[in-house]
Amino acid sequence: MAVREITYREALKEAMREEMLRDETVFLIGEDIADPHGGSYKVTAGLSTEFGLDRVIQTPISEQGFIGTAVGAALIGRRPIAEILYIDFCTMAMDQIVNQAAKIRYMSGGQAKVPLVIRTQGGMGRSSAAQHAQSLEAWFVHTPGLLVAMPSTPYDAKGLLKTAIRLDDPVIFIEHKLLYNTKGPVPEEEYTIPFGVADVKREGRDCTVVATSRTVLMTLAAAETLEREGISVEVVDPRTLFPLDVDTIVASVKKTSRLVVVHEAVERCGFGAEVVAQVAEKAYGYVDAPIVRVCAPSVPAPFARQLEDYVMVDEKKIADKVRRLVRGEI
Amino acid sequence: MNAKNADTTVETPPEDLTREQLLGMYRRMRLIRGFEDTAKERFEAGEIAGFLHLSQGQEAVPVGVCSALGPRDYITSTHRGHGDVIAKGCEVKRMFAELYGRATGYCKGKGGSMHIADFSQGIIGATGIVSGSLPTSVGIGLGIKQRGGDEVVVCFFGDGATAEGGFHEALNLASLWQVPVIFVCQNNLYGLSQPWEKTAYKCDLVARVATYHIPGECVDGMDVIAVHRAARRAVERARSGGGPGFIEAKTYRFLGHYVGDPALYMPAEEREAWRKRDAIVKLRGQLLAWGYLTEAEDEAMGAEVAAELQAGVEYAKASPLAAPETALEELYVHFDYLGNPR
Ligand SMILES: Cc1ncc(C[n+]2csc(CCOP(=O)(O)OP(=O)(O)O)c2C)c(N)n1
Ligand SMILES: [Mg+2]
Numbered sequence: 001m002a003v004r005e006i007t008y009r010e011a012l013k014e015a016m017r018e019e020m021l022r023d024e025t026v027f028l029i030g031e032d033i034a035d036p037h038g039g040s041y042k043v044t045a046g047l048s049t050e051f052g053l054d055r056v057i058q059t060p061i062s063e064q065g066f067i068g069t070a071v072g073a074a075l076i077g078r079r080p081i082a083e084i085l086y087i088d089f090c091t092m093a094m095d096q097i098v099n100q101a102a103k104i105r106y107m108s109g110g111q112a113k114v115p116l117v118i119r120t121q122g123g124m125g126r127s128s129a130a131q132h133a134q135s136l137e138a139w140f141v142h143t144p145g146l147l148v149a150m151p152s153t154p155y156d157a158k159g160l161l162k163t164a165i166r167l168d169d170p171v172i173f174i175e176h177k178l179l180y181n182t183k184g185p186v187p188e189e190e191y192t193i194p195f196g197v198a199d200v201k202r203e204g205r206d207c208t209v210v211a212t213s214r215t216v217l218m219t220l221a222a223a224e225t226l227e228r229e230g231i232s233v234e235v236v237d238p239r240t241l242f243p244l245d246v247d248t249i250v251a252s253v254k255k256t257s258r259l260v261v262v263h264e265a266v267e268r269c270g271f272g273a274e275v276v277a278q279v280a281e282k283a284y285g286y287v288d289a290p291i292v293r294v295c296a297p298s299v300p301a302p303f304a305r306q307l308e309d310y311v312m313v314d315e316k317k318i319a320d321k322v323r324r325l326v327r328g329e330i
Numbered sequence: 331m332n333a334k335n336a337d338t339t340v341e342t343p344p345e346d347l348t349r350e351q352l353l354g355m356y357r358r359m360r361l362i363r364g365f366e367d368t369a370k371e372r373f374e375a376g377e378i379a380g381f382l383h384l385s386q387g388q389e390a391v392p393v394g395v396c397s398a399l400g401p402r403d404y405i406t407s408t409h410r411g412h413g414d415v416i417a418k419g420c421e422v423k424r425m426f427a428e429l430y431g432r433a434t435g436y437c438k439g440k441g442g443s444m445h446i447a448d449f450s451q452g453i454i455g456a457t458g459i460v461s462g463s464l465p466t467s468v469g470i471g472l473g474i475k476q477r478g479g480d481e482v483v484v485c486f487f488g489d490g491a492t493a494e495g496g497f498h499e500a501l502n503l504a505s506l507w508q509v510p511v512i513f514v515c516q517n518n519l520y521g522l523s524q525p526w527e528k529t530a531y532k533c534d535l536v537a538r539v540a541t542y543h544i545p546g547e548c549v550d551g552m553d554v555i556a557v558h559r560a561a562r563r564a565v566e567r568a569r570s571g572g573g574p575g576f577i578e579a580k581t582y583r584f585l586g587h588y589v590g591d592p593a594l595y596m597p598a599e600e601r602e603a604w605r606k607r608d609a610i611v612k613l614r615g616q617l618l619a620w621g622y623l624t625e626a627e628d629e630a631m632g633a634e635v636a637a638e639l640q641a642g643v644e645y646a647k648a649s650p651l652a653a654p655e656t657a658l659e660e661l662y663v664h665f666d667y668l669g670n671p672r
Contacts, residue, residue, distance in 0.1 A: 062499045078476060095462055099462060100459070104455060108440075109438035109440050
């Protein structure tokens with residue numbers, strides 16, 4: 001396969017563009033997504049010029065309104081990709097996401113299909129403070145009826161987004177504001193990535209680290225450092241938080257006998273708690289050390305650089321935790 | 331009341347509606363009333379669980395509106411939606427089956443009274459979240475427009491929804507995109523216990539909606555012909571690309587908010603006065619006066635409706651209960667509830 005290096009942003013755009021070309025029912029809807037602005041993170045740049053403003057619908061600042069619009073259009077067979085600029089703004093559309101999109105199929109006894117993708121982004125690292133830097137994925141994983149994807153690389157971003165667009169179930173597709181400029185190999189040829197299949201991003205013997213989104217990159221960097229110290233880390237990226245590939249995680253933990261779960265979201269009732277519970281149940285007897293998490297402490301994201309750095313997960317915090325765990329210091 | 335179209339008089343039969351149409355509307359209204367009365371009775375007998383929000387008194391609104399729709403048109407509805415879905419074509423037997431938690435119910439026992447849907451008839455479902463269906467209705471309208479269809483969507487909601495943000499966002503977008511959505515407010519003067527006139531400074535909905543440049547009418551919701559005519563105007567306009575419309579139908583909920591609500595907040599004189607304006611009684615009087623219906627035919631129709639309801643309840647009771655483990659089914663198209671692909 002011909003492979004080139006492209007950014008996460010370009011990968012996402014390619015996924016949308018290819019699906020828009022393939023299926024005329026696919027359309028984009030959201031705030032500030034049309035050219036010349038092309039989206040506040042420029043993910044949709046060029047698409048309104050190519051496909052026109054009927055396929056790339058720029059909306060007023062009206063999250064409840066346009067997410068509801070996307071839900072309704074999906075209910076009659078259109079395939080909207082809605083963009084919520086910051087995951088923090090999902091609160092404005094929460095009824096449409098949680099009570100409508102997630103529930104309609106079930107409460108209609110299976111009559112409805114909701115082929116909806118909501119793209120959004122979260123995460124800290126840009127001094128965006130408490131209302132523009134959250135990681136709210138656990139809310140959606142906790143809501144039956146939704147699927148949740150959280151890609152960490154350009155390859156995963158493209159393959160997962162194409163799948164998300166083709167699925168007939170509503171998908172919350174969570175990007176990271178600091179991943180858009182990251183680069184990685186992406187084949188020229190068409191491919192998709194199924195939901196519910198984790199990717200072992202690095203193999204190792206001593207400790208399994210389950211990490212999501214940008215913390216996958218931090219963990220891979222930490223694993224390099226630890227390798228030089230003689231600690232071999234296996235990095236598992238679930239890629240989709242629901243469906244969750246528990247089998248791959250459990251198999252890895254059975255091999256390494258240690259588990260660290262990493263995410264940027266605050267620790268309390270975060271996604272990591274679910275991973276820990278699954279492993280506690282399915283790999284009981286294989287785990288030789290406390291199961292620990294590396295997450296943000298349960299406070300809002302602070303503004304000042306040094307405050308944000310203090311709470312934000314980073315490579316060093318991950319390396320420290322794994323090192324101490326493997327050395328039996330925890 | 332600012333009801334423009336209370337132009338039906340007992341003396342003259344309308345020229346724009348045939349006897350068959352009028353009798354059909356009359357029968358539908360009676361069927362809804364009968365459904366609600368039967369549901370109440372069965373609920374009070376302990377046979378039906380959950381919440382039951384009944385619509386006795388409001389029948390002319392859904393029947394007047396839905397009689398202006400075609401089979402491919404869509405509706406969305408609310409917690410008080412039995413009348414809306416019967417008016418669009420739901421069968422009472424499958425509705426009873428739903429209320430009784432049977433596998434043969436429209437939603438196989440997963441939706442219940444508040445969420446009856448029949449996608450095959452464009453009945454996209456009822457929401458229990460006040461105003462929740464307004465934004466989704468805009469999306470249905472947008473979808474129709476995208477595929478170049480000539481269907482319209484009717485979005486039914488209560489007066490209570492008009493203070494929600496979703497109402498305003500939906501109106502703004504519907505107007506901006508000129509989608510074929512007709513917003514129908516069934517103003518029964520209460521949102522639970524809150525009187526309508528205490529929900530806004532100067533309650534003039536048509537004027538409020540007009541600020542979004544959506545044409546609207548306030549009609550007497552106790553006059554099915556007036557409702558029908560307003561709906562026909564809005565449907566014709568929306569169908570021919572004229573964009574969204576709005577109808578405020580002034581009506582009344584004869585009973586409490588739900589079965590069991592003593593409705594202490596509804597003054598007795600007010601209830602009495604509205605009871606006297608019963609839309610079914612009014613239409614019956616008109617049909618008799620116009621020679622469209624005889625007393626004997628009326629009685630026969632009553633017996634037929636009663637038999638349909640009776641058969642509906644029997645069908646429900648004879649149907650198998652939805653099996654308990656089906657509670658885990660039909661959450662996703664592509665996965666089981668645990669996330670295993672199917
Ligand atoms: C968002 C939301 N808030 C409150 C409720 C509780 N509730 C259910 S029905 C209702 C009254 C709604 O009044 P209206 O919209 O006028 O409809 P009606 O009951 O009169 O048909 C309320 C407050 C709800 N279901 N959803
Ligand atoms: Mg009301």
